[in-house]
Amino acid sequence: MKIGIIGIGTVGGGVLELLKKEKKNIEKRVGEKIEVSWICDLKESVNKDSSYRFTKDYEDILKDESVETIIELIGGNTVAFSIAKETLKNGKNLITANKYLLATKGKEIFGLAKENGVKIFFEAAVAGGTPAVSSIYEGTFSGGIKRIRGVLNGTSNYILSKMEEGCSYEAALSLAQSNGYAELDPTFDVKGIDTAHKISLLSYLVWDELVDFEKIKIEGIDKITKEQVEVAKSLGKRFKLIGEAIKIENEIEIYVQPSLLDKEDQLYGVKDAYNGIESYGEHLGETFFYGKGAGALPTANAIISDLYKIKNSNAWN
CATH class of the missing domain: 3.30.360.10 (Dihydrodipicolinate Reductase; domain 2)
Known part of the structure; x- marks a missing residue:
């Protein structure tokens, strides 16, 4: 599974950390290899690992047909709404911790996921690291x-x-x-x-x-x-x-x-x-x-659990 992560703040950094530390266990549970193809952030300083392709423009990730799943971690319901819509219209799955976005724009987002036959999961959006x-x-x-x-x-x-x-x-x-x-x-x-x-x-x-x-x-x-x-x-x-x-x-x-x-x-x-x-x-x-309802690694753990659901669970949308 090739993924792109948009937003490498505290939680995004936690996701990258866990994907490295627990790579073998995560891939065993998910049932396939997990590859971070792209990371996206407005700050170049987050690009600390040459194994990831880095961009400041999320469109670069959405245009990559090999990327199956987008993890959106920027928050808000403006730019994040555009990212969510374009992700789903491009036939890619969406994982997000963005409760603001889903609570206010969810009807359109869930509808787009159904129209395009893709999945949305948001374990981290409600109780952080608590599953x-x-x-x-x-x-x-x-x-x-x-x-x-x-x-x-x-x-x-x-x-x-x-x-x-x-x-x-x-x-x-x-x-x-x-x-x-x-x-x-x-x-x-x-x-x-x-x-x-x-x-x-x-x-x-x-x-x-x-x-x-x-x-x-x-x-x-x-x-x-x-x-x-x-x-x-x-x-x-x-x-x-x-x-x-x-x-x-x-x-x-x-x-x-x-x-x-x-x-x-x-x-x-x-x-x-x-x-x-x-x-x-x-x-x-x-x-x-x-x-725990917050924290970088507990929340990252919840996000990574959604990778399992992308592969193995029915859609929530």
Whole structure:
């Protein structure tokens, strides 16, 4: 399998690292040789290995008929949207960690994949290195899932955990930024937008329907005060930013909001930058997934697992 990687940042670098370190094991599991034919980035400094062809223009990769699969890791939903569309129109498979792109442009992207007979996989888009997406799609589909909910944003969860330890919101955010959990502009994380992207994709995987993003009710954690957290703690409760999707008859409702959880709730114990996802099925009952939601190598591991699915699994689109 010949692949091209567009975007060699933290995660893209992690993908290249794992493909080297675990090459033999990965190829054995996938069932064929994996060759990185191209890497693409705007910075030439990422081109540290002469065995890859390097370009600043992603069109060079898309024109290469020998490349079967594109891994898109640039983020956003503008240039990444163009890359996704051209990838699929060129008959190439797409692997992405870009929840923003899929949650807002997914209907067109999934439609193009079906039209062109190619596959899209996005294990890393929801819970980083935690393999919850495959498990939910491939393992729970006959369980009559009625509800799925989770702590899906490690940044906001880390902030709330630090506030419970006595930090103000501002101090906790500063800690998150200094530890690499939050961007300089943390808007998507603290206002619940990132969580909304992720619960939207989980809902799609469960019910095969992508809800218009504008219809999702979203509230973040940026208005929660230290005093509110202390009161909750005194009552044996804690705040969590919860993304939840519920299907009642034929209607899907999705919302994101800070919620007060008690100790009996499975999501209560999801602390720091970890993620937790809970689903409830009529036939399956409760399932729970827990693990790291970010990090270069955990996320790269999820992306590489999609290479296995390209070769061996049915399409999710």
